[in-house]
Every structure is written in structure tokens, then in C-alpha cells.
Amino acid sequence: MSVKSYRQALNEAIRQEMERDERVIVMGEDIAGGMGAPGEDDAWGGVLGVTKGLMPQFGRERVLDTPISESAFIGCAAGAAATGLRPVAELMFVDFMGVCFDQIFNQAAKFRYMFGGKAVTPLVIRTMYGAGFRAASQHSQCLYPLFTHIPGLKVALPSNAYEAKGLMTQAIRDDDPVVIFEHKAMYDEEMEVPDEAYGIPFGEANVTREGDDVTMVAFGRMVNLANEVADSLKGSGISCTVVDPRTTSPLDEETILETVSETGRLVVIDEAHPRCNMATDVSALVSQEIFSDLKAPVKMVTAPHCPVPFSPALEDVYIPSTAKIEAAVREVVGKGH
Amino acid sequence: MQLNRDDLKEAYRRMCLIRDFEDKVHDEFAAGNIPGFVHLYAGEEASAVGVCMHLEDRDAIASTHRGHGHCIAKGCDAEGMMSEIYGKKDGLCGGKGGSMHIADLSKGMLGANGIVGGGPPLICGAALTAKTLKTGGVAIAFLGDGASNQGTTLESYNLAKIWNLPAIFVVEDNRYAESTASAWSVAGTQTKRAEGFGMPGTEVDGHDFFAVWEVAREAIERARNGEGPSLIHVKLNRYYGHFEGDAITYKGDGEVDKVKAEQDCLKLFKQRVVETSLLEPDELNEIETSVKSYIDQCAATATNGSSPTEADLMTDVYLSY
Amino acid sequence: MSGQIDPIVMPKWGLAMEEGMLVEWQIEEGTQIEKGQEIADIETTKITNIFESPTSGQIRRIVTSDGETVPVGFLLAVCAGDDVSDADIDSYVEDFKANFVLEETAAGGAAPESVEIAPGQSIRYLTMGNGDTPIVFVHGFGGGFDNWMLNQEALSEDHKTYAIDLPGHGGSTKQVGEGDLAAMTGTLHDFMSIMKIERAHLVGHSMGGGIALNFAFDHPGQVASLSLIAPVGFGTEINMDYIDGFISQTRAKKLRAVLELLVNDPAAISTDMVEDIIKYKRLDGVGVALGQLRDKIMPEGRQASQLKDRLDDLVAPVQVIWGRNDQIIPSSHAEGLSGRINVQVYDDTGHMPHLERASEVNTLIGDLAASV
Structure with a gap:
């Protein structure tokens, strides 16, 4: 056990799996960096340094820098996965899915079904998401709902360093295609993470706070905000349950329904745009299954239906904040006594 | 490397199998016995078989929406394929894929593909697997003249070249992407495109099995020797429409009939081996007869097979979920 | 010369414990207690347990009240005999608080x-x-x-x-x-x-x-x-x-x-x-x-x-x-x-x-x- 950042935890998970299984390879743009250039080798280790050090340890044959050519290398990773490797491909920013989505959702995701259960595609796609970096509309989105929509894909959103290592390890060991969403604002967040390898099963939500008055279901980085709100509201006598579903596909419906049944109130927090996101999905689930257990209408806290803005003044009001979450919680708790 | 008598018989058998299979699907589709839509490979047999005669199970191919020929050439079970096209439970993919998604990974057949240009990146992956695990295998993307204009294809040329992958791109140019002529839609030439990416590109007459076989031999040998990717531009013709039901109004009068009369790959093959006394006409006739009855059997099996049930709907989405 | 003052402090239960919540006192100011007597419930992140007095004497002052969370080593209560004046106890508590330093779990433990x-x-x-x-x-x-x-x-x-x-x-x-x-x-x-x-x-x-x-x-x-x-x-x-x-x-x-x-x-x-x-x-x-x-x-x-x-x-x-x-x-x-x-x-x-x-x-x- 030692203190590791989210970035280090991801790196350690990939490294340990590469040590354990020589079929595991990584590929992506600047994943090592400096390929063919006169200067430093392993110059970047990925654009934000997550894969730093893998190339010196495993060599260029297993740590493959790619050209800026997502269609080719994401499809290549899918083909390699279907033929015996276990590739971990980095789609640098999830916003870039636009240039390669066919290879993910029409190819990798559907092989197994289309081929009558005969294909095994142990593909991992790592991708960065999330706002807060003043990176504007094409480098800040939370597009996990689009991937969650596709049967055949699994989608994981680690919410801290411990989760990151366990979910990444699980993803690499999983025989289905998995997309891991790494929030770029969390890379430096640190906590105690075991040195040994471990996986966290998909489809098992983590109940990070247990309370009586309201259930917050939050995704990815929003889990931290929800925890913060839960802790601060304790002083006001509001006791909150916080559920981190960990994976949006599979989704742990059982834990969501169970905890919402217990509190009778639900606030869903999702950094994605509000149409057809996880907040609407969870709200629909709860309405359909346990409507009569609800003491108050469900409340969603999401980003608005506009592209991610650049100006700090705008981006700061775009991202769901603890203030907005707290207001939502107070509102639902104020109802139905 | 030479083709011996057994090889020649096998090549002819596979080409006949493809032709009869497609003719049968054509008839059955017209009779309303096959659901969905199908794209037939008849007329192009020399390409698939000329290439795949060099391949083993460790080698991979990716195909197109016009995939039946590649499947048969690569060794997929024709009976299972026919049942698949009929949407039956005993089909090669349990009736879940259909004509456009027939695959058999155990044979190195990575699937027909409903997305034009879907295959080339996958083939880079199969080639990467062969290279990384040192299997000695090669990977071949069959693509049409339509797919040759897709970004995925051009990106794959680049990736295959810079990673020096054992990949081969076989551009089957049947002169029409759907109804659009490749003479219009393709800028430059296929071989010059290959040259632009620094890989060998060769044009070959796709009606001539022997020409395809020879060009493929060279490209596959280069790939196996670690000398990287190649492109083969195969010029050929399809006998049926883009899909079954296509009235083919975009082709010239008598265009297809002329090809059938003068350039049919089966006729050319037969003529060549008989003239050079490599095989006896009887041997070839025997193959034709046995293939015909086998295809009839495939269609009967498919017709009589049972359909999948609702219980099959949600299986095979994931290994575990 | 004033009599002896015995502090009762937040115990350290296990390596990871940095603080604890005094859930509820089972005694009050003035109670005469024996060493080993159950005097409070204390909750840590790891365990909730009965706290047994480490000392005997009279509880003169309760410093940490019910529901309060304090660091390990912090003063919970003060034991002393009748010979100690309230003023002395006040100054003892004041001194304790003023001089209290957090235990360095990594270095100290x-x-x-x-x-x-x-x-x-x-x-x-x-x-x-x-x-x-x-x-x-x-x-x-x-x-x-x-x-x-x-x-x-x-x-x-x-x-x-x-x-x-x-x-x-x-x-x-x-x-x-x-x-x-x-x-x-x-x-x-x-x-x-x-x-x-x-x-x-x-x-x-x-x-x-x-x-x-x-x-x-x-x-x-x-x-x-x-x-x-x-x-x-x-x-x-x-x-x-x-x-x-x-x-x-x-x-x-x-x-x-x-x-x-x-x-x-x-x-x-x-x-x-x-x-x-x-x-x-x-x-x-x-x-x-x-x-x-x-x-x-x-x-x-x-x-x-x-x-x-x-x-x-x-x-x-x-x-x-x-x-x-x-x-x-x-x-x-x-x-x-x-x-x-x-x-x-x-x-x-x-x-x-x-x-x-x-x-x-x-x-x-x-x-x-x-x-x-």
C-alpha cells in the first residue's frame, strides 16, 4: 500500500498486466513519444504522462506509437484483439471518437454477436474526458453515454486512484471490449492504492456514503463532488447515500434501486449533456421500477445542453458544481416529509 | 512454388463452389426464400481463390459486404454459410450475422463487413498479432473500388507501411461502387496510390486465376519474409447487381454478357488446364457435378433448418455481463 | 501542593486511527471511576467500541462532549481528587489544549x-x-x-x-x-x-x-x-x-x-x-x-x-x-x-x-x- 496518483495507479495497472501477460500491448499517439525524432525517447509517455516508462521497460514492439490516424489504429487494435493480442489503445481525447467510431461500435462491439458468439475481442480503449481544463468544445466532452448506448461495449469511469487501478486491471483481463474514461482533472489526485494487482468487478456499484435522507448517484469525477456535498450536509442534519456505479455498462441497477428505495429521494449527477445521458437513464430506471417508493421528484444535476465553452467564466458555470448539487439535494430533501 | 494437380483441382472446386453457391442464392432470393439483402460475388471467383490458395488457418482475411466468395475461398463451411444466409440457428453465426457478417475466426476469416472500408484497419490488427506473436502469418484485406476511397483504407496503407506489417490489400475493382463507376470515383490509380505509400502495387487481370495466383504469391512471400505490405489491384466484373434486386440500369447494354462470354474466370481456367493437359476434362466435369449436388444439399439443409428462438436474442452480446 | 491530575485522552486503536468520535459518555462530572470501568463509547472509522478507563479517580471535568470528534491523544476528561481546585483544573485543560500537538502517525507510530x-x-x-x-x-x-x-x-x-x-x-x-x-x-x-x-x-x-x-x-x-x-x-x-x-x-x-x-x-x-x-x-x-x-x-x-x-x-x-x-x-x-x-x-x-x-x-x- 502506498500513496499513488490516479495517473500512477493507471500506469501501474497497465505495467503489472504487461508483466503478467505478454499478449498485452499498448498503442496510441505519443504513447511513448519521440518516435523517429532526434531528441529524447519516451519523451511524453502519453500526452498527460499516463504511459510514461512503459516503453523503456517493454520495448517498442509492445508500446507502439501511432501516427495521428485513429481510424487505422483503433481498428487495428480491434483486429489485433480478435486475433490473439490484448491491446490497450489510447484514444487521446474521447472527443476524437468522431474520426474512428465505426471501428469501435460497428466492428469491435459487434463481432461477438454478429459472428454467433465465436469472436473474443479483449480490447481496451483508454480515453480522456471531462471539462475544467479550458480546453473548449472539442477536448472536454463527457461522451460516455454514447458508448454506453452500444451493446457489446463495457464502459468504466474510475472515480479515484484506487478505482482507476482496479478497473483498469479488470478491463485488461476482461474478454469483451471495454472503454475506460479517465477524467483529466483527476490525474494528480492521490490516495492509498495497494501495490499488488487487483481487479474491481464490473457492474458492482460502490456505495461511498450511507445515509437516510437522499441518494446521490454520481458518475466519474462527479462522485467526488457528491461525497463532498454529503460530508458537508452532515452538519445540516441531512444524511446522504452516495452511489458510484463505477461502470455505466454494465450498470448496477440493483444497488441504485435498493439505495433509492431506502432513502426515497434521488439526485443524479452527471457531467454529460442532459439529453440521453446517465442521469436520464438512472431517472428512468427509478421511475419505472420504484416510482411508488419516491417521496420527492427525482432531480438531475448535469451540464447544460450546449457545447463546452472555452472562457473560464463560462466553463465554470457549465460544469456541475458542489453548490448546484447541494441545492438539488436540499430541494428534494425539503419535499415529501 | 508451383500448383500441382491436386492444387488445381482444389482451386477449380473452390471457384465452382462459389459460382454455384451464388447462383443458388440468386435463385432462392428471387423465390423469396432468403430474408434481407445479399450481394453476390459471381464472376469474381478467380480473385478470392487465387489469393486464398496461398493461405493457411494462421493467416487472416477481412472481407466486404460481397463476402461469400472470400469465405468459401478461405475454407468456411458452405452449408453453415447457406444456413446463415437463410437466418437459421445452425448457420455459421447462429443466424445473427447473415450474409454481410459471415465469419469464422477459426479459419482466419474475420468477417464479411457491412461497412465499406471496415476491413483494412482490422487487417492491420491481424497483421500486428502475427508480427508480435511471431506466428509467421499474414493478413489480407479484400476491399472494393468503393472502399479504396475510404479514409480507413488510406490510413491503413500508411499504418501497415510505417509498422512494416505483413499485410496485403487486395482491391477488387469490379468497376462499380454500387452504381457509381470507379473510372469516375477513383482519382489517380490504385497502384500509384500504393507507390505513394512506398509499397509495391501491382495491377492484375482478375478473370485470370493464374495471374492473380502469381501476383498474390509474390506479395504474400514478401509479407512472410518481413518485407512489409503490398497492394494488388484486381480488375474484374460482377455478374449480378450490387445487391439482389438491383436492375443494373447503370451498366451498358450487353456489358455483362460480353464478359461472361469472353472473360469468365471458370471458362478461362478450364480452357487453360485442358489445353496444357494439366487436368482432364472428365476430372473437371466431375468436380462440377459434385459441387452442384453439394450446393443443392446446402440449400436443402438451410431450408429445413430451424430458426433461432427468442431465447437466442440476448446471448452472445458479451462473454460476461 | 495540589494533588495529582490524571488526563483521559482519545486512545489510539490501530495504526490507521487518527481521530475518534466520542459517541456518548456513560459517566458524568463528579463520578468516581475505576480503572477498566466502561466510561464511554468511541467510534473510529474502523470500529465502534467501549472505552474503558485507563485510570481510577474522580471525573472532575469532561472536556470532549458527546458527538465530538477529536484527534488521537486529545483530552477527553480530567480525573483528580478533591484536593485539586477548579482553577487548577481550568489551567491544566488550557495548558493541555495550548500545547497539544497532533501525533505524527507515520513517524511516531x-x-x-x-x-x-x-x-x-x-x-x-x-x-x-x-x-x-x-x-x-x-x-x-x-x-x-x-x-x-x-x-x-x-x-x-x-x-x-x-x-x-x-x-x-x-x-x-x-x-x-x-x-x-x-x-x-x-x-x-x-x-x-x-x-x-x-x-x-x-x-x-x-x-x-x-x-x-x-x-x-x-x-x-x-x-x-x-x-x-x-x-x-x-x-x-x-x-x-x-x-x-x-x-x-x-x-x-x-x-x-x-x-x-x-x-x-x-x-x-x-x-x-x-x-x-x-x-x-x-x-x-x-x-x-x-x-x-x-x-x-x-x-x-x-x-x-x-x-x-x-x-x-x-x-x-x-x-x-x-x-x-x-x-x-x-x-x-x-x-x-x-x-x-x-x-x-x-x-x-x-x-x-x-x-x-x-x-x-x-x-x-x-x-x-x-x-x-
């Missing part, structure tokens, strides 16, 4: 260490205190060195102490060899040899009790005394719902229900304890290790080793400690033992007397060690 017992296989342990014949704590199935968080520090006042993680547990190797009591006993012997512990007071809980006892049979000269807490080896029954549930449950809520079988008061099982066990079980190799231990030590739902009948062979003093309401191994296993063995069965106590009755158990262990 002990940290676990590891030692290699075979190539690539290490044993993690926590050691504290000084003395001649050390006390070695051996935890039970699924446990770890921190099971002794309420015992080790107290007993290390007079002894050198070691608490180990058995193979398959905590930070130790996940290879359990044959996975039976003999293999575990062998590991304990390897550990003691490498640590140059020639003779020790062994304290074993549950499966660890069986290991300690088996060790005593194999190496009688190395055992100074034996304290066995709800040990295996005294009968065939064992609650496989607990064992199987411990292995198979991966969700906090369901695992909590299993863990609650361990104790008489389910409230003692904290969220963090559940979470720590889930995290431990996720480590590579743990599932296999626990399965092996179960299959060898309790095959087909019954305990494999019957050690009770050989107790009379032992020269070292032995005591057996049990909770009357033990739901894992019935306390009836403590019945019918020979008179030379001290048997202590606590009412209103489950499978974890060393946590549930910490100070009483500590006294028993300390007294037995002192008697040798």
Missing part, C-alpha cells in the same frame, strides 16, 4: 514491515514494545495483524510484540502451500526462526488459535504460554455460512451482513472495516488462497483437525477464551477441558472477544505471560 521467508514469499508483521519473551499474535481466517489493534499496543507496554499477516492474508504472500494447519504452522515457525524468536507467548484467534496450538505440539520448547481465543481444533462445528459468505460476497452491504456474525453487537462493524476486507479480497491470489484454506481446514463444512484431546501433553500454561454468543465456532467447544486450563467465557460476546472485551482479554493475556 510503528509501521508494518516485511520479511522474506522463502524466495518471493514474504510475511508482513507489526512489531511494538520491548521485553524478553515476546508475544506473537496469530489472526484467524480472513483477518490480519490489525485484528489486534486493541491488544497489541496495550500489551507492548511490558512485552515485545509481533502481530503477523498469515500467508494468503493482508500484505503477506498469497501462496498458502498445502493450505492446511500444518502449512500455516510451518510458516509461523519459519517466521519465528528468521526473526530469531526462540520462545514466545502465543496468542491465536480462531484459525490462528489452531495454528498456535499446533505449533505448541510441534515445538513445545518454543512456547512460553498459549492464549487461545475461540480457536479451531476443539470440535467439528464451524459456521460455513460465515466462511463461504466471507469468500463469496463482494458487495459491501452483503458482506457486512456476513461480518456481523462475528460480533455480539453488529454496530461494531464499521463501514471502513467492510471496505478494507473487500479491498483485501480483490487482491490477486486472495480468492484462491482463502478457498484453499477453507477446503483444507474445514473440508465439507467441518473442522478437519481435532487438537483438544492433546492439550494435556502441553507443559506451557494454556488459557481458552470464548464469547458465549459466538456464531462462528460455538462456545460449547470450551466445555469439558481439564482443570489446569483456564477457561474464560464472556457473556454478551461474539467471536471476537479480543475486540469486544479488549481490556479484559488483555489482562488475561498479560497475567498468563507474567505467570511464566
Whole structure:
């Protein structure tokens, strides 16, 4: 056990799996960096340094820098996965899915079904998401709902360093295609993470706070905000349950329904745009299954239906904040006594 | 490397199998016995078989929406394929894929593909697997003249070249992407495109099995020797429409009939081996007869097979979920 | 000259404890208390427990009130005789607060260490205190060195102490060899040899009790005394719902229900304890290790080793400690033992007397060690 950042935890998970299984390879743009250039080798280790050090340890044959050519290398990773490797491909920013989505959702995701259960595609796609970096509309989105929509894909959103290592390890060991969403604002967040390898099963939500008055279901980085709100509201006598579903596909419906049944109130927090996101999905689930257990209408806290803005003044009001979450919680708790 | 008598018989058998299979699907589709839509490979047999005669199970191919020929050439079970096209439970993919998604990974057949240009990146992956695990295998993307204009294809040329992958791109140019002529839609030439990416590109007459076989031999040998990717531009013709039901109004009068009369790959093959006394006409006739009855059997099996049930709907989405 | 002032401070229960919440005082200002008397409930992230007074005297001032959370070492209350004036107590409390510094857990407290017992296989342990014949704590199935968080520090006042993680547990190797009591006993012997512990007071809980006892049979000269807490080896029954549930449950809520079988008061099982066990079980190799231990030590739902009948062979003093309401191994296993063995069965106590009755158990262990 030692203190590791989210970035280090991801790196350690990939490294340990590469040590354990020589079929595991990584590929992506600047994943090592400096390929063919006169200067430093392993110059970047990925654009934000997550894969730093893998190339010196495993060599260029297993740590493959790619050209800026997502269609080719994401499809290549899918083909390699279907033929015996276990590739971990980095789609640098999830916003870039636009240039390669066919290879993910029409190819990798559907092989197994289309081929009558005969294909095994142990593909991992790592991708960065999330706002807060003043990176504007094409480098800040939370597009996990689009991937969650596709049967055949699994989608994981680690919410801290411990989760990151366990979910990444699980993803690499999983025989289905998995997309891991790494929030770029969390890379430096640190906590105690075991040195040994471990996986966290998909489809098992983590109940990070247990309370009586309201259930917050939050995704990815929003889990931290929800925890913060839960802790601060304790002083006001509001006791909150916080559920981190960990994976949006599979989704742990059982834990969501169970905890919402217990509190009778639900606030869903999702950094994605509000149409057809996880907040609407969870709200629909709860309405359909346990409507009569609800003491108050469900409340969603999401980003608005506009592209991610650049100006700090705008981006700061775009991202769901603890203030907005707290207001939502107070509102639902104020109802139905 | 030479083709011996057994090889020649096998090549002819596979080409006949493809032709009869497609003719049968054509008839059955017209009779309303096959659901969905199908794209037939008849007329192009020399390409698939000329290439795949060099391949083993460790080698991979990716195909197109016009995939039946590649499947048969690569060794997929024709009976299972026919049942698949009929949407039956005993089909090669349990009736879940259909004509456009027939695959058999155990044979190195990575699937027909409903997305034009879907295959080339996958083939880079199969080639990467062969290279990384040192299997000695090669990977071949069959693509049409339509797919040759897709970004995925051009990106794959680049990736295959810079990673020096054992990949081969076989551009089957049947002169029409759907109804659009490749003479219009393709800028430059296929071989010059290959040259632009620094890989060998060769044009070959796709009606001539022997020409395809020879060009493929060279490209596959280069790939196996670690000398990287190649492109083969195969010029050929399809006998049926883009899909079954296509009235083919975009082709010239008598265009297809002329090809059938003068350039049919089966006729050319037969003529060549008989003239050079490599095989006896009887041997070839025997193959034709046995293939015909086998295809009839495939269609009967498919017709009589049972359909999948609702219980099959949600299986095979994931290994575990 | 004014009389003596005794502070009562927030105890440190286990390595990770940095603060605790005083849930509720059971005494009030003016109460005369005895050392060992239950005076408050304290909740930490790991455990909720009864706090027993470390001193005797009159409570003159309650400094930390119900519901307040304070750091380890912070003043909870002040004991003093009538000869101390209120003004003196006021200034004492003021001084205490003014001079209070947070304990540096990393620098000040002990940290676990590891030692290699075979190539690539290490044993993690926590050691504290000084003395001649050390006390070695051996935890039970699924446990770890921190099971002794309420015992080790107290007993290390007079002894050198070691608490180990058995193979398959905590930070130790996940290879359990044959996975039976003999293999575990062998590991304990390897550990003691490498640590140059020639003779020790062994304290074993549950499966660890069986290991300690088996060790005593194999190496009688190395055992100074034996304290066995709800040990295996005294009968065939064992609650496989607990064992199987411990292995198979991966969700906090369901695992909590299993863990609650361990104790008489389910409230003692904290969220963090559940979470720590889930995290431990996720480590590579743990599932296999626990399965092996179960299959060898309790095959087909019954305990494999019957050690009770050989107790009379032992020269070292032995005591057996049990909770009357033990739901894992019935306390009836403590019945019918020979008179030379001290048997202590606590009412209103489950499978974890060393946590549930910490100070009483500590006294028993300390007294037995002192008697040798």
C-alpha cells in the first residue's frame, strides 16, 4: 500500500498486466513519444504522462506509437484483439471518437454477436474526458453515454486512484471490449492504492456514503463532488447515500434501486449533456421500477445542453458544481416529509 | 512454388463452389426464400481463390459486404454459410450475422463487413498479432473500388507501411461502387496510390486465376519474409447487381454478357488446364457435378433448418455481463 | 501542593486511527471511576467500541462532549481528587489544549514491515514494545495483524510484540502451500526462526488459535504460554455460512451482513472495516488462497483437525477464551477441558472477544505471560 496518483495507479495497472501477460500491448499517439525524432525517447509517455516508462521497460514492439490516424489504429487494435493480442489503445481525447467510431461500435462491439458468439475481442480503449481544463468544445466532452448506448461495449469511469487501478486491471483481463474514461482533472489526485494487482468487478456499484435522507448517484469525477456535498450536509442534519456505479455498462441497477428505495429521494449527477445521458437513464430506471417508493421528484444535476465553452467564466458555470448539487439535494430533501 | 494437380483441382472446386453457391442464392432470393439483402460475388471467383490458395488457418482475411466468395475461398463451411444466409440457428453465426457478417475466426476469416472500408484497419490488427506473436502469418484485406476511397483504407496503407506489417490489400475493382463507376470515383490509380505509400502495387487481370495466383504469391512471400505490405489491384466484373434486386440500369447494354462470354474466370481456367493437359476434362466435369449436388444439399439443409428462438436474442452480446 | 491530575485522552486503536468520535459518555462530572470501568463509547472509522478507563479517580471535568470528534491523544476528561481546585483544573485543560500537538502517525507510530521467508514469499508483521519473551499474535481466517489493534499496543507496554499477516492474508504472500494447519504452522515457525524468536507467548484467534496450538505440539520448547481465543481444533462445528459468505460476497452491504456474525453487537462493524476486507479480497491470489484454506481446514463444512484431546501433553500454561454468543465456532467447544486450563467465557460476546472485551482479554493475556 502506498500513496499513488490516479495517473500512477493507471500506469501501474497497465505495467503489472504487461508483466503478467505478454499478449498485452499498448498503442496510441505519443504513447511513448519521440518516435523517429532526434531528441529524447519516451519523451511524453502519453500526452498527460499516463504511459510514461512503459516503453523503456517493454520495448517498442509492445508500446507502439501511432501516427495521428485513429481510424487505422483503433481498428487495428480491434483486429489485433480478435486475433490473439490484448491491446490497450489510447484514444487521446474521447472527443476524437468522431474520426474512428465505426471501428469501435460497428466492428469491435459487434463481432461477438454478429459472428454467433465465436469472436473474443479483449480490447481496451483508454480515453480522456471531462471539462475544467479550458480546453473548449472539442477536448472536454463527457461522451460516455454514447458508448454506453452500444451493446457489446463495457464502459468504466474510475472515480479515484484506487478505482482507476482496479478497473483498469479488470478491463485488461476482461474478454469483451471495454472503454475506460479517465477524467483529466483527476490525474494528480492521490490516495492509498495497494501495490499488488487487483481487479474491481464490473457492474458492482460502490456505495461511498450511507445515509437516510437522499441518494446521490454520481458518475466519474462527479462522485467526488457528491461525497463532498454529503460530508458537508452532515452538519445540516441531512444524511446522504452516495452511489458510484463505477461502470455505466454494465450498470448496477440493483444497488441504485435498493439505495433509492431506502432513502426515497434521488439526485443524479452527471457531467454529460442532459439529453440521453446517465442521469436520464438512472431517472428512468427509478421511475419505472420504484416510482411508488419516491417521496420527492427525482432531480438531475448535469451540464447544460450546449457545447463546452472555452472562457473560464463560462466553463465554470457549465460544469456541475458542489453548490448546484447541494441545492438539488436540499430541494428534494425539503419535499415529501 | 508451383500448383500441382491436386492444387488445381482444389482451386477449380473452390471457384465452382462459389459460382454455384451464388447462383443458388440468386435463385432462392428471387423465390423469396432468403430474408434481407445479399450481394453476390459471381464472376469474381478467380480473385478470392487465387489469393486464398496461398493461405493457411494462421493467416487472416477481412472481407466486404460481397463476402461469400472470400469465405468459401478461405475454407468456411458452405452449408453453415447457406444456413446463415437463410437466418437459421445452425448457420455459421447462429443466424445473427447473415450474409454481410459471415465469419469464422477459426479459419482466419474475420468477417464479411457491412461497412465499406471496415476491413483494412482490422487487417492491420491481424497483421500486428502475427508480427508480435511471431506466428509467421499474414493478413489480407479484400476491399472494393468503393472502399479504396475510404479514409480507413488510406490510413491503413500508411499504418501497415510505417509498422512494416505483413499485410496485403487486395482491391477488387469490379468497376462499380454500387452504381457509381470507379473510372469516375477513383482519382489517380490504385497502384500509384500504393507507390505513394512506398509499397509495391501491382495491377492484375482478375478473370485470370493464374495471374492473380502469381501476383498474390509474390506479395504474400514478401509479407512472410518481413518485407512489409503490398497492394494488388484486381480488375474484374460482377455478374449480378450490387445487391439482389438491383436492375443494373447503370451498366451498358450487353456489358455483362460480353464478359461472361469472353472473360469468365471458370471458362478461362478450364480452357487453360485442358489445353496444357494439366487436368482432364472428365476430372473437371466431375468436380462440377459434385459441387452442384453439394450446393443443392446446402440449400436443402438451410431450408429445413430451424430458426433461432427468442431465447437466442440476448446471448452472445458479451462473454460476461 | 495540589494533588495529582490524571488526563483521559482519545486512545489510539490501530495504526490507521487518527481521530475518534466520542459517541456518548456513560459517566458524568463528579463520578468516581475505576480503572477498566466502561466510561464511554468511541467510534473510529474502523470500529465502534467501549472505552474503558485507563485510570481510577474522580471525573472532575469532561472536556470532549458527546458527538465530538477529536484527534488521537486529545483530552477527553480530567480525573483528580478533591484536593485539586477548579482553577487548577481550568489551567491544566488550557495548558493541555495550548500545547497539544497532533501525533505524527507515520513517524511516531510503528509501521508494518516485511520479511522474506522463502524466495518471493514474504510475511508482513507489526512489531511494538520491548521485553524478553515476546508475544506473537496469530489472526484467524480472513483477518490480519490489525485484528489486534486493541491488544497489541496495550500489551507492548511490558512485552515485545509481533502481530503477523498469515500467508494468503493482508500484505503477506498469497501462496498458502498445502493450505492446511500444518502449512500455516510451518510458516509461523519459519517466521519465528528468521526473526530469531526462540520462545514466545502465543496468542491465536480462531484459525490462528489452531495454528498456535499446533505449533505448541510441534515445538513445545518454543512456547512460553498459549492464549487461545475461540480457536479451531476443539470440535467439528464451524459456521460455513460465515466462511463461504466471507469468500463469496463482494458487495459491501452483503458482506457486512456476513461480518456481523462475528460480533455480539453488529454496530461494531464499521463501514471502513467492510471496505478494507473487500479491498483485501480483490487482491490477486486472495480468492484462491482463502478457498484453499477453507477446503483444507474445514473440508465439507467441518473442522478437519481435532487438537483438544492433546492439550494435556502441553507443559506451557494454556488459557481458552470464548464469547458465549459466538456464531462462528460455538462456545460449547470450551466445555469439558481439564482443570489446569483456564477457561474464560464472556457473556454478551461474539467471536471476537479480543475486540469486544479488549481490556479484559488483555489482562488475561498479560497475567498468563507474567505467570511464566
